[in-house]
Amino acid sequence: MQYSHEDENFPLTRFESMLKTNNILFFDSAEFENIIHHYLENGKIALSKRAIKLGLEQHPTSINLRLFQVEILVIENKFAEANELLDKLHSLEPTNEEIFIQKANVLSKQDEHQKAINTLLIAIDMSNSPEDDADLYALVGMEYLFLDQFDDAIIYFKKCLESDVTDYSALHNIIYCYDFLNKNSEAIEYLNEFLDTNPYCEVAWHQLGRQYFAIKEYAKASAAFDFAIISDDTFVGAYIEKGKVLEKLKKYEEAIENYKITLALDDPTSFALLRIGYCYSKLGQSDLAIQFFKKTIDEDALLDKGWIAITKFYLKRHDYQNALDYIKKAVAIDGDNVLYWKLYATVNKHLNFLEEAEQGYKRALELGNYELDTWLNRTDILIELGEYQAAIFNLLQTTEFYPESPEVEYRLAGLYFMVYQPEEGRFHLKNATCLNIDYSFIISELFPQLTDRPLIKAIISEAKKTSN
Template structure:
C-alpha cells in the first residue's frame, strides 16, 4: 500500500478525523486520507482508533481493497484468522494479482505457525512485485519466516538479497550477522562485512558488527580498529564506545576503557552497563572507593540488573567483609526473590557467617528455582546434618540422587544418615555403593559421622571393601 508523503496534508486529515470523533459529526474523507489515518494509528499502536477509522472508511468506501486489507491486519492482531481468511478470499477473487493480498495471507499463516505456507505466499507476492522497495521488504519478510523455522542458511540468503536491493537496510544487516552468529560462522561474517564495507565504507553499523566478530575470535587489535572506524563514521555512536571499552578491558588497558565508558555517559543518560564496567575497571586498578561508587550507581540506575548486585556482593565477599556482602544480597533478594544467583550467594555468605538456618533456606530456594548443581545439594545436606535435621537431609539426598545416581559423595552421606537414624539395611546398601564408587572418599564419614566409624558393622563393611 502506498501512503501520502505530504506531512501537512496527513496532519490536517488526522486533526479533521479526531475533531469528527469528538463532535460526532460525520465528515467525508477520500480513501487515501483514511489509509494515511489508519497507517498512522497502527504505526503508533493506537489500535482502537485504527479500528474506528477502518469502520468509518469502509462505510464511505465499501469497495476499497486497501481499507479491507487494513481490516485484515486488525483481525490478525485479534487472532480472528477465519474472518481474515474469508475477506482474503473475496479480495483474491477481485484482484488475483495484488501482491498485498498475498502479503496479508502470509501474515495470517505466519501467526498460525504455518511458516512454510507463509513463505509460499510471499514468493508469489515477490513474483508480482514491480518495485525494488517492495522486493526488499518481501526478501526481509521471507527471511523472517525462515528464522521462525530455524532455517538459518535460507534466512541468510534472503536477508543478503534484501541488502543487495537496499544496502542501507540496517535491520537486514543485523539479521545477516545474527544468522552468521547462530551458525558459528565468524570468519564468513567477517568476509561478508569487509565486502560490504568496500562498497559502504562509512557505515558505522557494519564497522560495529565487524568489531564484534573480531572480539568473538579474540582478535582484539582488529576489533579495536573496527570500533575506531565506527566512531570515525559516527562520533556519537554509543555502542561503538561501549564495545571498544570491552576490548580495552580484555587488553588490560583499564584507564583507556574507563575513558570510553565516560564518553557514553556524556553522550546520553548513564547506562547500567557502562557504570558496571567502570566499577570493574576501578576494581582491577585497585581503586576500591571508586569501584564501590560505580557499583552503587549501577544498582541505583537499574535495580533489576542482577549483575550489579552480584558485582557489589562479590566485591565485599572477596574483601571478607561478609556483613556488607550480606547487606547487599539481602537487598537484591528483596527486589527479585526468584533470582537463583541471588539465593546461591545469599546461602554461601550466610554459611561463611555460620548462620546455618539462613544458609539452609538459601540453598533450599536455590534448588526450588532449578539450580541442581551437586554442590548445592551437598551444601544443604551438610547444613541439615549440623542442625540435626536428619530426615530432611535424607529426603534432600534422595532428590539429589535422581540427578547424580553414581555420586560417591551422596552415597557416603546417605549411608551415614541411615546408620545415624538406625536404618541398618539402608545404611549398609548405600555405604557399599559409596565404597564401590570411590573407596578414598571414606573420610566423609569421619568428618560428618565420626561416631558411626566405631560401629562393628561399619568397620566390617569398610574393611571388606579395602581388602577386595
C-alpha cells in the same frame, strides 16, 4: 501502500473533531489511508475501524481502504473473512501486489509459512519498485526464519540489503542466521565484503567486531570497533563492545575510558556502570569499585548481576556483615532468584548463622537449583546442626539426581551410623568405597566420632587394599 506523514496532523485533527460533533466532513482517500495508518500504528483498533467504515462510505471503490479492512480482520484472527475479501479484491485487481502481500500475511498467521513464501514470490514478480522489492525480500526472509531454514533466510535478507543498503535490520538478520548456524567465518567474510562497498557503515563494523570477539580475535575486534566509532563517534554500542574487548586484553584503564564515554553520550546504563566497577576492582581500586557497584543497583535494582557483584565484593574482603546487608536487600526485591539464595546461604555460613544458611540452600533447591554442591552444602549444615534425619532425607532426594555420587554415599553412611542404623550405614559405606576410595576422608571430616569404629575402619582399609 505508501503513506506520507507530511501534513498528517491536520486531517487527523479534522477527523477527530468530526467524530466529536457528528458533522460529516469530506476527506480524500489518501487522507483516510494516513488516518487509518496512524491509528493502526498506535494500536487504536476501534478508531481504525471507524475510519475505515467512514472512508468506504465516501470512497466505496477504494482497494486500499478494503486492504485496511483485511488488516483489521487479520488482527482479529478472522482469517476466513480476510481470505474471502482478498479473493474479491484479487478479482477486481489481479496485478495488485499488496493483495498478495496481505494473502501471505494471512497464511503466515496460520503457520502456513511455505505457502506465504510462494505468495510473496508472486508479489516480487509483479513489483516494479526496488524499494518495494527490499521490503518483500525481507518478508520472505522472515518466513524462512519461522521455518528455521536459515540458509534460505540469509539469501533473501542479502537480496533485501542489495536492494536497500540502509536496511540495517536485514543486516542484523543475516548475522543472526550465521550466528545460529555457528558460521562465524562466513559472517566475517560477508561483513568484510559488505564493508568493501560500504566502508562507513558503523553497524557493519560493529557486527564485525562482535564476530571477531566471539572467536577470541581480540585485536581484530578492537580495530573493528574503532572503525565503528570513526564512522559514528556517538555509537554507544561500539564503545561498550570496545570496553569488553579491552577487559579481555586486561587493559582496564582504557576499558573504563570507553565505558565512561557511554555515560556521557547517553543515560547511564547499569551494564556500563557494572563493568566500570569490575575494572576498578581488577585494578585494586576498591573505593571506586564499590562506588560504581552501588551506582549500578541505584540505576537498576532488578539487575541481579549488580547485587551479586556488590555482595561478592564484600565477601572477598571478609566484610560479611556488609555482604549480608546487600544480599538481604536483593532477596527482598526478588525472592525467586536462585543465585541470591545461594549467596545468602554462603554469607550466613561465613557468619556462622547456620539456620539462615540452611534456609538459603533449602530455598535454592525449592526454586529448582539441583546442583550437587547445593544438596551437599545443605546436608553439611544440617549435620552441623545435629539434624541427622533431615540430612538423610535431603541426601535421599539427592540420589534421585546423582545416583552414583561417592560424596553423597559417604555422607549417607556416616549419618546412618550416627542414627544407629548400622546395616544401612554399612551398605552405603561399601557403596561409597566401591565408587571412589579417595573420598573416604569425608567420614573423618564430617563424623570424627566415627573414625575409630572397627567396622568402618575395616571397610575403608579393605577397600584401600583392593584399590592398590
